[in-house]
């Protein structure tokens with residue numbers, strides 16, 4: 001069974017962590033995954049960097065740039081992930097923009113994901129219609145989940161369409177924003193989270209963008225199956241001892 | 256009856272749709288809307304409404320009134336005598352440089368600001384390279400009293416200082432883009448990020464035929480006034496509305512698409528698109544997209560772009576800020592791939608010399624962008640007597656510093 005499915009069947013308040021592959025150093029990708037699993041992360045989203053990340057704020061932009069400048073490529077990432085499943089057991093998704101996938105080759109990309117034990121993908125700029133027409137079969141064949149985003153502005157009809165098209169989880173953006181904005185849970189955000197909760201979607205939901213501490217994490221968990229932390233984590237591992245930074249960061253959420 | 260043919264005329268099926276956008280937003284293999292979900296509602300709203308709004312009689316009336324009284328259209332089609340003698344062909348210059356604000360860019364911003372108003376938007380954002388689109392956007396925002404934020408690469412802020420001052424004077428906020436190559440591509444990224452963060456009341460006036468569908472089509476429609484007028488003017492001046500060649504420079508490709516639009520289906524008219532070779536196509540400092548690029552996705556559409564094997568966008572180079580872009584619009588990619596258009600390139604040096612030549616032969620100081628198109632005349636071979644139209648997309652005021660430094664004037 002797909003590891004993502006299993007996780008959502010077994011657990012609540014899922015904590016998923018995003019980080020940029022090859023940051024802070026090219027060789028850190030696997031070490032960070034291992035450290036995160038050890039300190040209690042439930043799921044990982046490994047970002048493959050892109051030169052023009054329009055959906056990202058300054059922190060993830062900078063980590064992507066540094067990673068690319070240091071020589072990271074999608075090809076190198078798959079090499080680094082070759083032994084992923086020897087030490088990491090939690091679900092792993094790859095997150096990035098569509099152009100590197102296109103250049104790598106969609107079929108080849110799916111094969112490589114399956115081979116190293118990646119469970120799903122998040123490609124924010126891959127439109128639903130393109131996915132349906134050109135990617136879905138390939139993703140299915142390799143047992144990969146494709147995760148779509150929804151925002152407070154996404155129409156209900158479209159949410160149902162997304163729900164029908166995906167089989168991992170739905171990524172609920174706390175607001176229409178680039179990554180790294182702080183989550184301000186006011187009345188409108190709560191109304192939006194409740195509205196989605198009441199749709200009784202077939203897929204679980206994860207809230208992301210702007211989750212940075214225990215308080216915002218708990219809040220998100222009251223409306224969804226869990227939450228995703230990106231920018232705050234990327235900031236936390238910028239320097240210092242990697243293992244220590246990871247475990248100190250994770251302690252805040254496990255208290 | 257200018258405004259009868261301008262609208263896309265969805266109802267009356269045009270005789271040939273080979274080069275136009277299809278219902279899915281594609282030109283052959285190119286186009287589409289590769290955007291994150293955060294942009295979907297805005298782009299979808301636009302997609303559902305743009306043709307309806309543009310084809311509306313009141314819209315057409317207001318648009319054409321402004322083009323006439325405010326922009327100063329029709330722009331002249333000038334038979335350049337000394338150029339014609341030099342090349343042994345009839346060289347016509349389509350004088351977009353005489354438009355208010357000094358370039359073709361205002362054709363599009365007038366159209367889009369009216370459209371934004373119809374959609375009830377209160378805030379306008381735009382990216383700019385040379386600053387011409389930024390100025391054209393700031394101008395229409397002043398005209399219609401709308402808030403205006405312009406993103407501009409740090410490098411461009413430096414090399415196009417007069418335009419930065421103009422935008423500020425017009426009441427726009429100019430925000431420097433400091434990521435990547437700090438030029439047009441990065442300014443576009445920043446504008447898209449702004450739009451993501453302001454999903455309700457903001458309209459993004461893209462300055463070229465790039466971006467997610469329907470932008471390339473919408474901008475082409477607004478710019479198509481260039482070839483619409485040209486056809487009429489040619490008919491009056493030469494007795495035929497079909498020239499042998501039309502030439503235009505290509506950054507994202509909006510002046511070229513405006514210049515090509517009504518000639519696309521006249522297969523005997525040769526379309527020549529001139530890209531910026533920078534320091535040479537093999538120098539590593541170039542913006543010759545069709546020569547150096549491969550198919551891929553940038554800024555919301557599938558097109559041709561300069562990129563590494565890994566799919567990372569390569570930073571372009573051109574002396575001209577308006578051509579300093581690693582992609583081209585999807586419709587251009589289609590014209591290139593089908594062979595309908597011929598895509599060539601001109602170096603920094605060639606363009607600067609062509610700019611000086613135009614000044615000395617015709618008394619017109621062209622924008623360095625436009626000088627790329629003029630420079631290609633030097634490389635063409637004429638039998639004699641051909642009719643050739645060059646889109647003089649803008650004037651060179653903004654480039655005086657560059658000209659002065661290069662020629663030690």
Ligand SMILES: Cc1ncc(COP(=O)(O)O)c(C=O)c1O
Nearest residue numbers: 387463506507508509510577649
């Ligand atoms: C005078 C002039 N010509 C051409 C361009 C290039 O844009 P496009 O290729 O969209 O016409 C610019 C862009 O700033 C410009 O200012």
